[in-house]
Amino acid sequence: MSKVALITGITGQDGAYLAEFLLNKGYTVHGLKRRSSLFNTERIDHLYEDPHELNGRFFLHYGDMNDAANLIRVIDKVRPDEIYNLAAMSHVHISFEMPEYTANVDGLGTLRILEGIRILGLIERTKVYQASTSELYGLVQESPQTENTPFYPRSPYAVAKLYAYWITVNYREAYGMFACNGILFNHESPIRGETFVTRKITRAVSRIALGMQDKLYLGNLNTKRDWGHAGDYVEAMWLILQQAEPEDFVIATGISTEVREFVRLAFAHVGMELAFNGEGEEERGYVKACHHPDYQLEIGREVVAVDRRYFRPSEVDFLLGNPQKAKQKLGWSPKYDLQGLVKEMMESDLIIVSGFSVG
């Protein structure tokens, strides 16, 4: 009998990678998807088109993290061995605009899943993975951050995720549930949402190189993130639920890089060397040299500018994870480095923005 997984947030970046990963492991995969007036399954449509046929191993159910009755009905129908709770309003900046909604979906949504398992008497059967985040560290109290570093959330998103983190720990301790937090640092891919900074950069740099856009406007270029690849990180999610005991794990690369440097790497992919001058809101990025025969811009042209609107009311300046526990206990380490990640994202976006179909 194949194992059965239920993924909330299956239409998102991680949901898509995880669904494919679990299907390849022989799982039957069920996903929760929101009703939308437009198609919102672009990231997982290819899973239906698998030429080898999935023999009825992939199913979608309508649902919403705000709707407890609906979640209970879906969990009861699926009776999963593993639930991966990835659904969230996941954009930190937007959470300042929608704090109550974010608390409801990201915080109470997790409670609804845990309580659903309890009400249905599935505690012995169903393991839970909770998508926790490096944003919990916020105003960092020590570096690098480990499973024991104190939290100091800096956004409505992170505060909601703090509740989700602790309610997961509480259900583990109170009811003996196999419930774990993966404290994942930023992870990206060619299917990252277009408003997160990495994908915003690779899309814009592709459009600038192809003469379709003049300039890339960004917020704070000084912040540093520990960026990995989503494909590597979904493997860690699965490994966390395969352990003998339920525990929480930091998943990170152990390398932190400035947003400004990510911009440089993306432009370097199309042969352009950038120089930056000015500070804060006055900072600008210029083309210093062009080395690629296909992509030529005038030397000295301004291609990056800072726009206040992308600054957050309170920022997380610096994140750096220590993945030592995951290395030791899960045998996990990332396969991608930042250069490999930027290369893959740039190659994909150059194809997408130039209008050729991918794959």
Ligand code: NDP
């Ligand atoms: P995405 O934003 O790409 O995906 C979020 C998913 O949640 C989408 O499927 C979205 O549906 C769904 N969703 C949002 N609101 C609801 C709701 N009310 N009811 C049901 N589903 C909903 O995020 P990622 O894939 O990048 O991240 C996955 C999880 O991991 C999130 O919880 C995120 O907070 C967390 N995380 C992400 C990290 C990262 O760097 N990517 C790092 C650490 C944690 P729709 O497609 O319809 O919008």
Ligand code: GDR
């Ligand atoms: P983050 O990711 O907030 O770390 O949350 P994001 O890519 O949005 O921001 C990273 C850093 O870049 C700075 N920045 C900009 N960010 C965006 N989105 N747009 C800009 O124009 C811009 N300019 C500079 C930000 O200020 C920030 O410092 C992501 C999400 O996936 C969360 O769900 C997840 O929990 C964390 O990663 C770990």
